[in-house]
Every structure is written in C-alpha cells, then in structure tokens.
Amino acid sequence: MSTVAQPLPRVGPFEWALSIDHKRVAARTAALALVFFLASGFLALLMRSELAQPGLQFVSTDTYDQLFTIHGSGMIYLVVTPLALALGLYFVPLQVGAADVAAPRLASLGFWLYAGGGFTMYAGFMTSGGAGKAGWTAFYPLSGEQASPGTGMDMWIIGVALAVSGMALVAATIMLTLLRHRAPQMSITRMPPFCWATFFTCAMTVTSFPVLVVAMGLLFADRHLGPVFDTPGGPATYQHLFWFYGHPVVYVMFFPFLGVVAEVAATFSRRRLFGYPALIISLFAFTGLSMTVWAHHMFATGQVNNQYYSLTSTSLAIPAGVEYFDVIATMIGGAILLRAPMLFALGFLSLFLIGGLTGIIVGSPPLDYHVHDTYFVVAHFHYTLFGGSMMGAFAAAYYWFPKATGAMLREWLGRVQFVLLFVGVNLTFFPMFLLGYDGMQRRVADYSPNAGLTTNNALATAGAFVIAAGVLAFVVNLVVSLRRRVPAGHDPWAGQTLEWATTSPPPRLNFASLPPIRSYAPLLDLREREERAP
Amino acid sequence: MALPAESTASDFRGLFTLYMAIAIAVAVLVLAAIAYAAIRYRDREDMSPRQVRGLKQLEGVWVALVTATVVVLLVSTFRTEDRVDAVAGDPQYSVRVVAFQWGWRFSYPGSGVTVTGNTQRPPMLAVPSGVPVRFEITSRDVIHSFWVPALRFKRDAFPDRVSEFDLTVEPGVSTTGRCAEFCGLGHDGMEFELVSMERGDFDRWLKGRERRARSASGGPE
Amino acid sequence: MRRAALTFGAWGLWVGAWALVLLIWGEATVPLIAFAAAAASAAVIAGYLALSPLESDPARTIGDTSFAPPLIGAGVVLTCNGLAFGLWLVLIGAELGAFGVGVLIAERRRARLR
Numbered sequence: 120m121s122t123v124a125q126p127l128p129r130v131g132p133f134e135w136a137l138s139i140d141h142k143r144v145a146a147r148t149a150a151l152a153l154v155f156f157l158a159s160g161f162l163a164l165l166m167r168s169e170l171a172q173p174g175l176q177f178v179s180t181d182t183y184d185q186l187f188t189i190h191g192s193g194m195i196y197l198v199v200t201p202l203a204l205a206l207g208l209y210f211v212p213l214q215v216g217a218a219d220v221a222a223p224r225l226a227s228l229g230f231w232l233y234a235g236g237g238f239t240m241y242a243g244f245m246t247s248g249g250a251g252k253a254g255w256t257a258f259y260p261l262s263g264e265q266a267s268p269g270t271g272m273d274m275w276i277i278g279v280a281l282a283v284s285g286m287a288l289v290a291a292t293i294m295l296t297l298l299r300h301r302a303p304q305m306s307i308t309r310m311p312p313f314c315w316a317t318f319f320t321c322a323m324t325v326t327s328f329p330v331l332v333v334a335m336g337l338l339f340a341d342r343h344l345g346p347v348f349d350t351p352g353g354p355a356t357y358q359h360l361f362w363f364y365g366h367p368v369v370y371v372m373f374f375p376f377l378g379v380v381a382e383v384a385a386t387f388s389r390r391r392l393f394g395y396p397a398l399i400i401s402l403f404a405f406t407g408l409s410m411t412v413w414a415h416h417m418f419a420t421g422q423v424n425n426q427y428y429s430l431t432s433t434s435l436a437i438p439a440g441v442e443y444f445d446v447i448a449t450m451i452g453g454a455i456l457l458r459a460p461m462l463f464a465l466g467f468l469s470l471f472l473i474g475g476l477t478g479i480i481v482g483s484p485p486l487d488y489h490v491h492d493t494y495f496v497v498a499h500f501h502y503t504l505f506g507g508s509m510m511g512a513f514a515a516a517y518y519w520f521p522k523a524t525g526a527m528l529r530e531w532l533g534r535v536q537f538v539l540l541f542v543g544v545n546l547t548f549f550p551m552f553l554l555g556y557d558g559m560q561r562r563v564a565d566y567s568p569n570a571g572l573t574t575n576n577a578l579a580t581a582g583a584f585v586i587a588a589g590v591l592a593f594v595v596n597l598v599v600s601l602r603r604r605v606p607a608g609h610d611p612w613a614g615q616t617l618e619w620a621t622t623s624p625p626p627r628l629n630f631a632s633l634p635p636i637r638s639y640a641p642l643l644d645l646r647e648r649e650e651r652a653p
Numbered sequence: 654m655a656l657p658a659e660s661t662a663s664d665f666r667g668l669f670t671l672y673m674a675i676a677i678a679v680a681v682l683v684l685a686a687i688a689y690a691a692i693r694y695r696d697r698e699d700m701s702p703r704q705v706r707g708l709k710q711l712e713g714v715w716v717a718l719v720t721a722t723v724v725v726l727l728v729s730t731f732r733t734e735d736r737v738d739a740v741a742g743d744p745q746y747s748v749r750v751v752a753f754q755w756g757w758r759f760s761y762p763g764s765g766v767t768v769t770g771n772t773q774r775p776p777m778l779a780v781p782s783g784v785p786v787r788f789e790i791t792s793r794d795v796i797h798s799f800w801v802p803a804l805r806f807k808r809d810a811f812p813d814r815v816s817e818f819d820l821t822v823e824p825g826v827s828t829t830g831r832c833a834e835f836c837g838l839g840h841d842g843m844e845f846e847l848v849s850m851e852r853g854d855f856d857r858w859l860k861g862r863e864r865r866a867r868s869a870s871g872g873p874e
Numbered sequence: 875m876r877r878a879a880l881t882f883g884a885w886g887l888w889v890g891a892w893a894l895v896l897l898i899w900g901e902a903t904v905p906l907i908a909f910a911a912a913a914a915s916a917a918v919i920a921g922y923l924a925l926s927p928l929e930s931d932p933a934r935t936i937g938d939t940s941f942a943p944p945l946i947g948a949g950v951v952l953t954c955n956g957l958a959f960g961l962w963l964v965l966i967g968a969e970l971g972a973f974g975v976g977v978l979i980a981e982r983r984r985a986r987l988r
Contacts, residue, residue: 440715
C-alpha cells in the first residue's frame with residue numbers, strides 16, 4: 120500500500136465557496152453542520168446547567184423556551200439531516216463510480232439554502248422578542264400570531280423552510296446520481312449497502328420534506344394573511360402535516376449512518392457483508408413503513424386511529440431485527456479489528472438498540488398515554504439520535520476522513536472520545552427514562568423540588584458535560600490531525616468499495632480508471648482473486 | 654410510585670411489565686450477541702475470515718421470533734387500549750375541564766360548581782372514587798394536555814373541540830396532575846391536585862360547594 | 875434502467891397500498907391525499923424511467939466553480955426573509971436571485987459552446 124503523502128491542494132477560500140465539485144459541496148455542508156452541532160450543543164449545556172437543580176438559577180423561562188426550541192431545531196434541521204445527506208453527497212458518486220453528482224449546481228444551491236436557513240433561524244436570537252420558542256415542532260395555535268408574536272418566530276419558520284428545501288434538493292441530486300450515473304458495470308444490485316441506505320433516505324426526503332415546507336408556508340400565511348389552521352380540525356391538521364415529515368426525517372437521520380455501520384462492520388471484520396439481499400429488502404420495508412407511522416406522535420390527541428398507527432409502528436421491529444442480524448452476522452466469522460471506526464459502529468449498535476426498544480414501548484398507545492411528552496420520550500429519541508446517528512456519524516468520520524483529506528485521525532484520541540461519549544450518553548439519557556416515568560414533563564424550565572426528580576436531573580447534567588468533553592476530544596483530533604498530518608494513502612483500511620480505488624483525496628473527476636465491478640464489494644473481489652492466483 | 658389497584662393505572666402496569674420484560678430480554682440477547690461477536694472473532698494470529706454455517710437458517714428463526722413477538726405485543730396493546738379508552742354508556746358523574754394559559758377550570762355539569770386555579774394556586778379536582786367519571790376537556794387558547802402521572806393517563810386538550818374520556822380512580826387518591834403539552838411561559842407550573850372521595854363524601858362535597866356558590870354573590874373562584 | 879423503474883414502481887405500489895388502507899379505514903383526508911400524491915409521483919417517475927432511452931453516462935462538461943448557486947441561494951434566502959422584514963428585502967432578494975439565474979444561463983451557454 121502506497122503511503123506517499125498527499126497534501127491537500129492549496130485552495131483559496133473563494134474557490135472553496137464557489138466550487139461545485141460534489142466533494143467540496145459535501146465538505147462545506149459537513150463543516151457547517153459541525154459548527155451548528157457545537158452551537159446547538161452549547162445550548163443544551165445551558166439547558167442542563169439550568170435543570171441540574173430545581174429553581175431558576177441562570178436563565179428566565181422565556182430564554183429557556185428559546186434554548187430548547189433552537190437546540191432541537193438546530194440538531195434536527197441543521198445538524199444531523201445535513202450530515203447524513205453530506206455523507207451521501209460525498210460518497211455515493213464515488214461508490215457508484217461516477218465522475219460527479221448528477222446536478223452539481225443544484226446540490227450546491229441546496230447547501231446555500233441550508234446555510235441561509237440556519238443563519239436565519241439562529242438570527243432570531245437577535246430580535247427583541249428572541250428566537251422562535253414554540254419547540255422544534257411549532258404546534259398550532261402556540262406558533263400562531265397570538266401566542267407567539269414577533270419576528271423571531273417568523274424567522275424560525277422561514278429558516279426551517281429554507282433549510283429543509285435545501286436538503287430536499289441535495290437528496291434529489293443524490294438520487295438522480297444513483298439512478299442515472301452509475302458506472303456501466305454497476306447494476307443496481309451491485310450497489311454497496313451505504314448507497315442503498317442513502318437511496319431510501321433520499322426517497323423519504325423527496326417525499327416528505329416538501330410537505331413540511333408547505334406546512335411552514337401555511338403557518339406563515341396563518342400568522343400574517345388570514346386563518347388557515349384557525350378552524351375546526353386545524354390544529355390537528357397542522358400536526359398531520361408536520362409529522363408526515365417529522366417521522367420520516369428521523370429515518371433520514373438514521374439510514375445513512377446505518378449504511379456506514381454496515382460497511383464498517385464488513386470492512387473491519389475483513390468479510391463480505393452477511394445477508395445483502397435481506398438487508399436491502401428490510402431497508403425497503405423499513406422505508407415504506409416509515410411513511411405510514413407518523414401519527415404515533417398523536418396518540419394522546421384522541422383524534423387518530425391509534426390501532427392502525429400502533430400496528431405500523433410496532434411492525435418496524437421486524438426489518439430492524441433483520442438489519443441487526445445481518446450486521447452482527449457479518450462480524451461472526453470475521454477477523455475483527457477494533458479500530459476507532461469499528462468502536463463507534465459497536466457503540467451505534469448497542470446504544471441505538473436501547474432507543475429502538477423504547478421506541479416500541481412508546482409505540483403502544485396505552486403506554487404512550489403515560490410517557491408521551493415526558494422525559495421518557497426525550498431519553499428515547501436521544502438514544503436513537505445521539506447513541507445511534509451521532510455515533511454512526513463519528514464512525515463515518517473516522518472511516519472516511521482519511522479518504523477526504525489524505526490524513527489519518529489520531530487513533531488514541533478516537534478511543535478517548537469513544538469512551539467519553541459512550542459513558543456520557545448513558546449517564547445523560549438513562550436517568551431521563553426514570554424522570555419521565557416519575558412525572559417530569561418535557562419542555563420545562565423548572566420542576567418541583569419535592570417531586571423526587573432532583574438526583575436524576577443532576578446525573579443527567581453531569582453526563583452532558585462528559586459528552587461535551589468527548590466532543591471536545593473530536594474537535595481537538597480534527598485540528599491536530601490536519602496540522603500534523605499522518606498520510607493515509609489511498610486505502611488505509613483495506614476497503615471493499617470503489618471509493619478506496621482512487622487517491623486520497625480523490626481528484627476532481629474522482630477516478631482515473633475503474634477496477635472491474637462484479638459485486639457490491641469490487642475491491643474485496645479483486646483482493647480475493649489476487650490471493651487465489653498470485 | 655405505588656399504583657392504585659383498581660383503576661385506569663392497573664391496565665398500564667400489566668402491559669408495561671410485558672413490554673419491559675420483552676425489551677430487556679431482547680436487549681440482553683442482542684448485546685450478548687454483539688459482545689460475543691466482537692470478542693470471539695477479534696483478530697488474532699493466523700485468523701482468516703470465513704462464513705459460519707447455519708446463520709442463514711438462524712436468521713429465518715430470528716425473523717419468525719420477532720414477528721411472533723410483534724403480534725403478541727400488538728394483541729396485548731389492543732386489548733389494553735380497548736379497556737383504557739372505553740367510554741361508559743351513561744356515566745353518572747362527569748367533569749368539564751377547560752385548560753388555559755396557565756391554569757385549569759373544572760366544572761361539574763348540572764350543579765353549577767366551578768373550581769378554577771392557576772400556577773400560583775393550583776386548583777383541586779375532586780372526583781368520586783370507584784366509578785367511571787366522564788371527562789370532557791377543551792382548551793381556551795393553545796393545545797394543553799391533562800396528565801395525571803399516578804393514573805398513567807393523559808389526553809390533549811384542543812381549542813377547537815371537546816374530547817371525552819372516562820377515568821376510574823381508586824379511593825383515597827391525592828395526587829398531582831400537570832399540563833404535558835408545551836403551552837408557553839407557564840407550562841411548567843400548570844398543575845392541579847386530583848383528590849378522590851367515596852361517592853357519599855363526594856356528593857356532600859359537591860352540594861356544599863353548590864350552596865356556597867349560590868349564597869355568596871359572585872362566589873369564590 | 876429497467877430495474878430502477880421497477881424499484882420506483884414497487885415503491886409506488888407499496889405506498890399506494892397503504893393509501894388504500896387509509897382510504898378504507900382512515901379517518902382524515904390530509905394523510906390520504908399525501909399518500910396518494912406520493913404514490914402517484916412514484917408511479918410517474920417509474921414510468922419516466924421505464925420509457926426513457928437507455929444511455930450510458932454521456933460526456934458532459936462539468937465546471938469547477940459556479941457563481942450561480944450562492945447568488946440564487948442568497949436571493950431566495952433574502953426574499954424569504956423579506957416576508958418577515960418588508961417589501962424592500964423581498965425586492966433586493968428577487969434582484970439578486972434574478973442576477974443569479976442570469977449567471978446560470980450564461981455559464982451553461984458558455985459550457986455548451988466550448
């Protein structure tokens with residue numbers, strides 16, 4: 120394996136901003152997502168500092184309401200969704216052997232809309248009434264003109280519409296690339312698992328994201344033009360429109376990372392992925408089901424058919440079970456290298472498990488009648504989003520950073536980060552299951568000192584700072600690894616898929632030449648053929 | 654928190670135990686499988702990756718097991734939900750709940766008694782014990798949610814409709830209820846006190862309030 | 875290409891099946907419309923993919939940089955913010971966006987002529 124140092128070509132900031140190379144657009148998106156991650160994470164630290172003890176110590180209730188709104192909105196609209204799609208934008212063209220993405224300018228436009236939307240949302244903090252403060256869901260009538268007057272709320276609505284539109288454009292270009300620009304030998308059944316996962320991600324995105332943009336438009340119109348939701352059935356209709364997007368988006372934020380974990384598991388077990396056809400079918404079933412479950416967020420309204428949505432939601436366990444089986448079965452019989460990407464993949468598997476199982480619990484209406492809108496749900500979705508998606512994101516970072524930059528991330532810092540995050544996630548979010556069960560509702564700036572909630576809140580706050588330390592370790596790793604570079608070469612992990620068949624970083628049009636493609640793991644095929652006939 | 658024996662909460666307890674048992678069993682099984690795979694198949698000297706036999710059949714068994722579990726969970730859920738969501742044909746007692754920013758107003762149809770409170774002075778919600786009580790809830794402004802943690806039950810209060818449900822409360826209950834749907838600045842203080850009384854005591858309490866409301870002009874609200 | 879069309883067609887059938895379920899057992903119209911629309915669009919895309927001629931990746935001229943996305947993006951962002959701040963910002967954003975579209979057209983024409 121060649122280890123010729125490949126320093127990043129010097130690129131001026133102008134060219135960085137204007138480049139429509141899909142790799143640069145993806146890198147811009149991921150970098151901005153990291154910035155929003157740090158900002159939104161900081162808001163969470165403020166929230167947890169406030170909640171450590173009963174009583175209002177640091178912020179007013181009004182400020183706290185802005186904090187949790189922008190924390191949640193930032194993480195979902197501006198961090199995890201763009202990160203998931205940025206991974207696809209960077210690596211799908213490489214994995215399918217394409218020279219670039221199908222519509223490079225469209226993808227770049229998507230980035231700029233996302234960036235503008237993000238800044239618009241955060242800029243709400245500078246208005247006299249503060250940033251949006253109706254939660255990341257902005258239920259009506261709380262988000263209406265009467266209950267939430269002020270420009271900050273308008274800017275939240277506009278920011279969300281822009282960011283979500285931008286991401287829909289990015290997803291559309293990825294999808295078009297997958298369908299029309301694969302290398303000639305790569306039939307659709309030879310696509311790597313990550314590409315399949317991203318394909319279904321984009322299907323959900325282009326189907327559901329426009330619905331949210333419409334909902335935001337209608338909400339804005341209701342605030343400024345005339346009654347839209349201010350009518351019998353209006354508030355429930357808003358929730359239907361919102362959750363039709365709001366549920367698929369959590370799988371948009373999950374699938375690409377599941378795809379990465381599947382590939383990391385295969386690569387670091389030095390084996391072909393187990394059960395490729397079963398995995399694809401289960402991803403398909405999962406995706407289809409994901410479009411049918413949205414009103415499980417509305418069980419407590421008493422206005423939807425609870426049994427239907429409980430049926431579809433609980434059925435999700437079946438494809439999820441297949442996916443877990445296939446990844447674990449890939450490891451069994453392998454020769455596993457426990458390097459940083461694999462550690463984060465294992466973290467993803469074990470932590471998402473808790474999130475997923477508690478998801479089955481809240482998918483039962485009689486149980487949800489108690490835990491809905493409590494810290495139990497907060498714990499559930501943080502296990503899936505942080506323990507799942509973010510751990511998967513860090514696995515992707517350690518796995519693909521060498522390809523994108525030509526430099527390795529420090530392995531020991533990766534292990535430190537992994538331990539801090541694994542401990543931190545459990546310490547922060549497990550006590551929240553107990554808090555919710557014991558009666559603490561969501562979105563509260565304060566709680567009663569006699570309700571037995573103080574200890575678990577203190578634990579959760581301690582955990583939040585452990586998480587912060589882990590994130591700090593990652594940032595330090597990024598800076599150190601880029602400053603004092605350890606060259607990665609074109610294939611540091613003995614990869615199986617096409618992105619490892621080119622330089623690190625890849626040239627402008629990705630490939631000088633392509634190896635033969637006979638399966639979804641062409642480089643593994645090549646290596647096995649070479650071993651058999653040296 | 655100790656659960657009342659014969660009430661809306663007992664349905665929750667049985668179902669939650671079932672779900673938790675299955676969730677813990679699955680978690681232990683899957684985590685053990687992950688640990689087994691990561692440890693047993695850790696890269697060592699002269700180890701070569703290979704296909705372990707029997708895994709494809711095991712996958713079939715696993716899918717069948719998960720599907721069967723899903724069916725069991727759904728059947729239990731549907732049965733429990735039928736009980737929890739059941740509304741009696743002709744309830745003897747009913748309470749009207751109006752949620753508002755930021756407090757609660759409880760009124761007893763047919764008696765003219767109203768109890769109102771806010772975040773400073775949470776109101777008391779008195780109900781007769783041991784019988785289904787019909788609740789009709791609505792909101793005056795934004796969406797709120799009527800939640801009694803001890804009863805393991807909540808229902809949203811929407812401004813554009815009246816939602817109905819029945820609750821059966823054990824005697825001797827005195828517990829806090831809160832608003833569970835984020836509704837603005839007073840959301841975390843919007844509480845009420847649910848108190849259950851034997852039917853005779855409740856009837857006397859209601860008559861007493863009725864008399865006081867009629868004699869004092871304007872009435873304490 | 876055939877397989878891609880089949881994938882989309884299968885997706886449309888899957889979503890359409892759930893739409894049918896909602897039609898028979900559902901209570902609200904909005905979800906039904908959303909589902910039916912999703913199924914219909916998937917069917918349309920499947921049809922397009924099935925009928926469009928098979929072609930390998932044609933030689934295309936891909937530029938390295940473009941001014942159009944940031945200009946159009948900024949235009950849309952400012953126009954939308956103008957809905958909150960006033961007509962003046964809408965007009966500024968629209969002008970910027972129009973300029974961006976002009977740049978886009980010019981770039982594409984230049985690429986075609988090369």
